[in-house]
Amino acid sequence: MITFSDRLAALPGYPLAELPSIKRRLIGEGVDVIDIGPGDNDAPPPDLVVETMVSAVRTPALSKYGFQQGLPEFRQAAARWVERRFGLRFDPVTETLPLIGSKEGLAHVVFAVANPGDVAIVPEPGYQAYLGGAILAGAEPYIAPLQLEQGFLLELERIPEHVLRRAKIVFVNYPNNPTAAVATPDYLERTVAVCRRHGILLAYDNAYCDLTFDGYRAPSIFEIPGARDVAVEFFSLSKSFSMTGWRLGFAVGGKELIGALTRVKSYVDTGPWLAVQKAGAAALDQAEVLVAPIRAELARRRDAGVVALRGAGFEVDTPEAAMYLWIPLPADVPSGVFARRALEEAGVVVLPGSAFGPAGEGYFRIALTVGAARLTEAVTRLGGLLERLRRGELASTP
Ligand SMILES: Cc1ncc(COP(=O)(O)O)c(C=O)c1O
Numbered sequence: 319m320i321t322f323s324d325r326l327a328a329l330p331g332y333p334l335a336e337l338p339s340i341k342r343r344l345i346g347e348g349v350d351v352i353d354i355g356p357g358d359n360d361a362p363p364p365d366l367v368v369e370t371m372v373s374a375v376r377t378p379a380l381s382k383y384g385f386q387q388g389l390p391e392f393r394q395a396a397a398r399w400v401e402r403r404f405g406l407r408f409d410p411v412t413e414t415l416p417l418i419g420s421k422e423g424l425a426h427v428v429f430a431v432a433n434p435g436d437v438a439i440v441p442e443p444g445y446q447a448y449l450g451g452a453i454l455a456g457a458e459p460y461i462a463p464l465q466l467e468q469g470f471l472l473e474l475e476r477i478p479e480h481v482l483r484r485a486k487i488v489f490v491n492y493p494n495n496p497t498a499a500v501a502t503p504d505y506l507e508r509t510v511a512v513c514r515r516h517g518i519l520l521a522y523d524n525a526y527c528d529l530t531f532d533g534y535r536a537p538s539i540f541e542i543p544g545a546r547d548v549a550v551e552f553f554s555l556s557k558s559f560s561m562t563g564w565r566l567g568f569a570v571g572g573k574e575l576i577g578a579l580t581r582v583k584s585y586v587d588t589g590p591w592l593a594v595q596k597a598g599a600a601a602l603d604q605a606e607v608l609v610a611p612i613r614a615e616l617a618r619r620r621d622a623g624v625v626a627l628r629g630a631g632f633e634v635d636t637p638e639a640a641m642y643l644w645i646p647l648p649a650d651v652p653s654g655v656f657a658r659r660a661l662e663e664a665g666v667v668v669l670p671g672s673a674f675g676p677a678g679e680g681y682f683r684i685a686l687t688v689g690a691a692r693l694t695e696a697v698t699r700l701g702g703l704l705e706r707l708r709r710g711e712l713a714s715t716p
Pocket residue numbers: 357418419420421422445491494495523525553554555556562565566567
């Protein structure tokens with residue numbers, strides 16, 4: 319008999335793994351299900367990207383192994399975009415690295431810096447790839463709860479000194495999934511300072527940097543002096559260009575850190591498909607034009623969602639970035655129960671806060687992945703459920 323590893327056993331089960339099968343059943347029964355669970359926008363990828371891909375698929379050279387070097391054109395486009403977007407220069411050959419989606423890089427980077435038993439500081443609620451990567455690499459996750467009172471910021475200064483001494487990596491993500499919080503320059507400065515003091519790799523996940531509203535501009539970690547010695551920054555084409563399934567992102571950072579991640583990846587993958595890199599280069603070179611409509615549409619959805627939620631009796635802040643609304647629940651309603659009932663009784667898929675770790679309990683997340691009218695309809699249904707929950711009509715907690 320095969321026995322499984324302690325690391326596999328340590329991976330937490332995904333809460334509400336049964337949601338997709340309930341959704342399928344309901345659709346089969348003719349229910350009009352509105353899915354605002356996963357962060358997967360309903361907008362198609364831009365035409366330019368699709369057309370570039372179509373011709374790339376017909377180019378045999380782009381069907382070869384890319385290896386870690388990948389398509390030089392993609393690295394160059396990535397470096398050009400970083401320079402245009404943040405005014406920062408990185409060498410396309412030694413300081414950028416194509417990723418098969420940023421999730422892959424985030425999960426692998428911990429292998430480059432942590433020995434078994436070293437600490438990896440992981441935000442909670444947070445993107446679960448950080449925790450998974452840490453566990454699979456044999457690191458010891460230290461869960462840093464993100465709390466409303468601290469603006470959902472992961473404050474390294476609140477972590478005990480003896481933990482910081484053992485820490486090799488911290489995952490920091492602003493604009494944040496799932497809370498939609500953003501980071502102030504002061505916060506980033508103190509985070510870089512602690513990482514420098516303790517030799518902690520700052521894995522800065524900037525997947526949502528271009529999904530910003532009302533004039534807010536999300537910074538790069540490398541705008542902070544001294545960050546180049548300790549940080550690697552991760553970017554994704556998934557959300558900004560509606561390319562989630564294409565699997566394309568990239569990392570930037572100092573030569574040694576990018577070299578270490580490259581070395582890890584050279585043993586586990588052969589880089590993103592070159593044709594996808596070709597299309598990604600076209601996207602990055604036109605980013606300003608292509609992202610603007612996606613951002614404007616998300617802002618419309620955010621506004622409609624916030625108005626509808628408040629009207630339906632929920633409390634919610636208006637986020638300045640990302641593509642999520644993070645909404646508190648009444649104290650006696652577990653988020654898993656709310657999400658399951660939202661689907662079963664209202665035909666709406668939302669993610670329970672507990673899907674982002676136990677510290678996410680007490681909230682649920684809406685992704686702005688459908689148009690304003692559908693979103694409003696979904697929220698109206700959720701409001702009906704909230705009302706019934708408040709009246710105690712749905713007391714049969716499973
Ligand atoms: C915070 C965060 N980081 C990274 C990713 C991964 O994006 P991808 O692997 O598609 O580039 C996601 C996806 O939802 C995310 O929410």
